[in-house]
Amino acid sequence: MPEPETGSSDAPARHPHAATLVRLEKSSGSLAADAIARMDETLPWYRAMPPENRSWIGLVAQAGIAAFTEWFRHPEAPQAISTDVFGTAPRELTRAITLRQTVEMVRTTIEVMESAIDEVAAPGDESALREALLVYAREIAFATAQVYAQAAEARGAWDARLESLVVNAVLSGEADEGALSRAAALGWNSPEHVCVVLGTAPDGDSELTVEAIRRAARHAKLQVLTGVLGSRLVVVAGGSADPLRTARDLIGPFAAGPVVAGPVVGDLLSATRSAAAAAAGLRACAAWPDAPRPVLADDVLPERAMAGDSAARRQLVEEIYRPLEEAGSALLETLSVYLEQASSLEGAARMLFVHPNTVRYRLRRVTDVTGWSPSDVRSAFTLRIALILGRLADAGSPH
Known part of the structure; x- marks a missing residue:
């Protein structure tokens, strides 16, 4: 195949390490094969993966070596490594492969390339190739973190939308099987005891408020689905048969004002009743200025009844x-x-x-x-x- 060799030899001719670059180009295929073989030998999770995912990983390894070759050819040019390397794989791969596994994959590929430096580099270019590989390894590490950060950010935004849909369905009394499916996708594992806690949302970033609720829930060993809907902070909490204790455990992020806990129900679909009671109690608290904080919705029954509930x-x-x-x-x-x-x-x-x-x-x-x-x-x-x-x-x- 004379034409590709001629085209590739013109550019390396002006390169300070032209001979090494040519040898690196010729070795890229064997280096990729060696990297895949090393993964198959040393990474149990790689061997256990479906063939389709293994083939995508192979393409990523090949793209990584090709990107290094281009890096070595033009070290001064800005490189979009994340696009060059990870752009070959589908977005779903970031869900199938964890960040730790990706780091192991990259480390294995870099180790294979490093072990072949003496063989690939032209005489006298060993140090230059090794130094370029070190710089490239740093950049590929940053690119890996960027890819997973972007995936996590997109997944987080999608999860937030799903969670908002579930919370709104519970509060509006429209929870159905679709809401159950969305909740399951968010990690809700159907606890036996569920209640809804309502109060006023604080001013400021609602995402910070939601994260504060999640931290409080983790500390109290509760499952939560939460969101800020208008001026109200809504928490669907599971895992405790004591609604007042649940509200006390989660009360920190709420703004000043009444916080009402609805009665405990058996599942997420029934949580619409707890939410309705909590919402009615929150409205009725205006008639009981000295109500404790938090207060049970059942403790505000007289005011709720007089308010038309x-x-x-x-x-x-x-x-x-x-x-x-x-x-x-x-x-x-x-x-x-x-x-x-x-x-x-x-x-x-x-x-x-x-x-x-x-x-x-x-x-x-x-x-x-x-x-x-x-x-x-x-x-x-x-x-x-x-x-x-x-x-x-x-x-x-x-x-």
């Missing part, structure tokens, strides 16, 4: 009024009189014509049945709202 109204009736009704009329009557008498045992006993100890016993039964203590001011308020809503329901009024 139909789910809170149903919950108060079904979890407080109906159980008291089923436990006997005496409990409902005693609770109602006790609340009307400004929480006075003696006053309630006089109105009911019973001993105060009887009132005290019945109120303990109310606590056992509902979980709310009539003697606590906040619980008494919740019980009062539940009684009102229950009576309205019995009267046929909408609730």
